[in-house]
Amino acid sequence: MTLIRRPFAGLANQGYNRRQVLGQAAAFGLAAGSAATMFSPSARAQEPKHGGHLKLGLRGGATTDALDPATYSGSVLFVVGHCWGDTLVESHPETGEPLPAIAESWETSADASEWTFRIRKDVRFHDGMALTVADAVATLKRHSDEASQSGALGLLGSLDRIEEKGGDLVITLKEGNADLPLILTDYHLIIQPNGGMDDPNAAIGTGPYKLLSHEPGVRATFEKNQDDWRSDRGYVDNVEIIVMNDNTARIAALSSGQVHFINFVEPKTVGLLERAPNVQILQTPGKGFYSFLMHCDTAPFDNNDLRMALKLAIDREAILERVVGGYGMLGNDYPVNESYALAPTGIEQRAYDPEQAAFHYKKSGHEGKILLRTSDAAFPGAVDAATLFQESAKKAGIEIDVKREPEDGYWSNVWNVQPFCASYWGGRPTQDLRYSTSYLSTAEWNDTRFKREDFDKLLLQARSELDNDKRAALYREMAVMVRDEGGTILPVFNDYLNAATKDVKGYVHDIGNDISNGYVASRVWLEG
């Protein structure tokens, strides 16, 4: 269940030589439709080699997995989908901006409410049929249908009309949204023949690899798509994905060379794994975060001084060091970091300050213990993190009672129900989606009960703002509001930790999501 609720762990620190990579990205420009694979420094240094049999040992698969992309959740299907399918738009691995894919270009009306996407004409499905605009229309219709069970349904709520006009795909929104292209990068929205209405589980797509076999929860095999419409991806002949949910099994398989790549390396095992001669650790900044959530409308958390006291009473450094083993980045009590496009800059980092915390605590007038509910279902190490929080708060004179809740049912009975609890959020493609999901007054998952009309107004204003500078300023204002008045205590963003054998080259550290945003098999090649 943990896997389903939070398919991808994530968070950011410097990770890689970002500045250098950004420079290269700028040099290439964003026009190249297939630029996505070009940005890794190692990719630039070497020519990709073709051939070989790539084996991935991945956590996050179950016997309940189905091939219909509408149902995708968990890391294994995330990677499987990116092997056989393509989305209309991809996101830039370093800046998070939209890149052309099946849609070769797009334009929008001045209020960002009508979008026209030009669909490539040279793309063929694995069964030889040409991809048409009608296929793209049908795909989006299937996923946005109210009766659908698509995991992307929530993202597509603002779509009003999807139609083919003059040979282009035209989408009309209920209200302007400058982020529509990024929404279309969602991994559920793989273009299928007739939108997958005829056979959603066929796994016929336009991706770099054709599916050969799939045994749910066991393994999936692919062969190279010889007619791929892109030549800068899909370097190996065969891909084999083996589901390995056991952490030790993955590590044993990698260090004995039985697989080339594994995901979800635990921070505490990184040091040991690094000593293996043939292994490289792949650490990527991401968007997911560990947090403690307070309900802003429930006593005693309806008092901003108490919320501020608790935010100042948590020792972020200690949690970064001891809960994520240093593989992460400090959080600043708003749910966005540099891994998002247009991330706010110049906001002062909040630090552990027992004196200030004690000051605000006194001002709040609260007395007695504060009950904090936690469970390792929230995030790995959540119980330890709560205990560290308890210790650091004690020095500010704040008494926290830590209650350990059962892991089973944590997301239905504790999270979004109890007024103070540990939680995890995975990344969202855009800041707009991040805030819309859980900070808009009307959001179903407003898990801090943060209800502010002025905030809602800013969010809607930013959504239809096409000028990036103005949008960035609006997002900064919103971040400060959440940081200083919201109910989120956000000590750390966690890194994506993967590992590969040294003969795996060309891995792209993609800020979009874990496992090179799911593109690992399409981007890497095998050396020697």
Place this chain on the structure above:
Amino acid sequence: MTGFPATLPRPRLWLRRRFPLLARIAERLLLSILLLLTVSVLIFAGVEALPGDFATTYLGQSATPQAVANIRAEFGLDQPVTSRYFEWLGNALQGDFGSSWASGNSVSEQIGNRLGNSLFLAAVSALIAVPLAVGLGVVAVRFRDRLPDRLINILSLAAISLPEFFVGYLLIMFFVVKTSAAAFPATVYDSMSLIERLQVIALPVATLVLVVLAHMIRMTRAAILGVMSSAYMETAELKGLGALRSITHHAAPNALAPIINVVALNLAYLIVGVVVVEVVFVYPGMGQYMVDAVTVRDLPVVQACGLIFAAIYILLNMTADILAIIANPRLRHPR
């Protein structure tokens, strides 16, 4: 005396006298069916009592209220529990276990595959473990309180004291990471030949053998030792039979019943209780299948797996009883 003429024996008693073995088997079968029904009610109630239903756990954080409502309506989760149970029971009685809610595939088909894998792993392990255990038990008795007995005792105790996942990890460390002597992971799939399958399951089989061995050795040893002290064993010795021969010809047959019982228990464990070993070695068996289904509350799969597990337990226990009765005719006429 309920309406049968006094000259005719009552059918049940008559059956009992005439075919005591058959009667006991028939009785057992009837009881088993009742037991299976009870198990199905318990599983249904158990899954129902778990927090969260299929719709919410399956969609998780990516769920919208609309999508949850759609799923609930599709699988009838908005119906009352009792009507859902009886509908399921009706279908199951006709041999239809339905489709998995999560993947939409036929449950029977998926289970067929998984059960085959589980039985294969269990069978190979049992083929090695049972003769080895009984043999070592006999050896232990033959050299009672001497070095071989002590060694067998200590080693088997050590193996059983380690948790199975730890035994598995130790084997992986030595035979995969350090020496690359064995294959890993033990994932089997359709296109594999029998030889390939046997190669990849070497380590899980070794783990399972180590785990079940001790229990069976010790029971064999204890049962035979119990018989050894009886008078006819003394007679055998006095008439000049060798130690090993008197054990195999006189002690072992009389000690069979408890040995068969412990073997049956361990066989059942090998089939239904090995989920940890499956996970460690990445082996696609029934245990992992059921755990995945429980995690998302995929009720049709959980029910079907539960029933199969219960049936296997019941069947193996019944077989053990019947074999014990065949081995020891005294048990046919319970007082």
